[in-house]
Amino acid sequence: MNNAVTANAKVMIIYGTRPEAIKLAPVIKAFEQDPTLTPIVVVTAQHREMLDQVNGVFEVIPDVDLNLMAHGQTLNDIAGTVISQIDEILDMYRPAAAVVQGDTTTVMAAAIASFNREIPVVHLEAGLRSGNIQSPFPEEANRKIVSQIASIHLAPTEVSRTNLLTDGVPDDRIHVIGNTVIDALNWAVSRPPRDGHPLSNRLETDTRRVLLVTTHRRENLGAHMVSIGRAMRQLALKFPDLLIVWPAHKNPEVRASITPQIEDVGNIISTEPLEYGEFSRLLARSDIVLTDSGGIQEEAPSLGKPVLVLRENTERPEAVAAGGVKLIGTNTNRIVDEVSTLLDDDEAYSSMANAMNPYGDGRSAERCLTIIKKFLNI
Incomplete structure (x- = not known):
């Protein structure tokens, strides 16, 4: 592949889900402010409503919306649909590189489509x-597949770098x-909060401690949920x-498992998914x-919030090693015991809340921009 390009190079940024939109929004904004690059934003809409919410918050207007949901x-x-439709978009725009984030099916398929067009994958x-390989499934x-074909690997931590080296990445x-x-x-x-959101209004005057619960993982559906x-x-x-505040995931299986058990409990708030x-x-x-979310394992420690992860393993071990995150699985008694310890034991709470945040300083998008420009000889 020849990656020597001129200024105003087109870089295609492809995503389809809410977490991808969140993590790519700072990159898109950095690209928009740089006169030497032209970002082409393509969404597959693997998550439709939640994706649109994030794009609205960050004021990102996609150049192409495939609306594949x-x-x-x-x-x-x-x-199959992502590969075939992204292929047409790649042929239309002919970008100098394609950026994907994370490990969803959209990411894997978009990376394969770009690779087959000999377009460098970031x-x-x-x-x-x-x-x-089965967890998370x-x-x-998906992420191991993308690692085999990417030209640039932007790792969040040294642990991730070591994983890539172990896999044979130069x-x-x-x-x-x-x-x-x-x-x-x-x-x-x-940013200042929007006026009038009922949950924000309630929490402004409610002095009780808050337990935030989010759960959606495919492997937790059924008995685990x-x-x-x-x-x-x-x-x-x-x-x-x-x-207890539970923003209910849109997946009807998640709601069917949890809602009947909590709907008559006064100190549990169930709400629709919140905009970012x-x-x-x-x-x-x-x-x-x-939570069983991956992204929240990264976000919450940066705000000093202890995180109990409803999984048996994690691809984000850095915060576990630092002490701010703990894997507890989905056994009912274990969950109750672990949350109770944090609520009853000030020392245990402080130890997790004050753990080091291993995920960066908030300038990752700047570094991403610099690396891509160097790769493209801009």
Whole structure:
């Protein structure tokens, strides 16, 4: 591949889900402010409504919206459609490079389509590994596939860099830049809140401690999700002075497992998914976070919030090693015990809340821009 290009090079940024939109928004903004690059923003809309919310918050207007979301689509449906439609867009714009972030099916398929067109792939948040191809599924496989074909690997931490080296990625293609989620979070928390959101209004005057719960992982659907719902109920009854906030994921299986167990409990608030700015302020207001999300494992420690992860493994071990994040699985009794310890033991809480944040300083997008420009000889 010949990566020597002239100024005003087109760089295509491809994403489809809410987490990708959050982590790519600072990169898009950095590109927009640089006169030597032209960002071409392409969304697949693997997540439609939640994706649009994030784009609205960051004032990102896609150049191409493929609108691929369809009810009941399988992973193979998504992959096949993304590859074929992204291929047409790549042929139309002929970018000098394509940027993808993370490990979704959109990321894997867009990377393959770009590689087959001999367009260099830039992989943001490269090198995450759980060590188990089935967990998380299909993300662990997706990120390993992208690592085989990317030209630039933008790793968030030294641990991720080591993972890539172990996989045989050449050292000169790996750059440790931190995580752009911190750039996005700092921006969102610093902005004034919108007037009138009922949850914000309630939390302004409610002095109770807040437990924020988010859960959506495919591998937690079914019995694991039911177990999480039971734990939420038991915690609410055990600590009547605790306010539990659950932004309910759109997946109907998640709601069917959890809602019946909590709907009659007064100190549990169930809300629709929050737009990113509102969720960031909720995260900042919370005292403890209970989650199976990957991104929140990165965001919450930067705000000094202890994170209990509803999984048996994680591709983000840095915060676990630092002490701000703890893997606890989905057993009801274990969840109740771990949350109870943080609520009852000031020393245990302080130890997690004051752990070092390993995910960067909020300048990752700047580093991303510099590295891509150097790669393109701009």
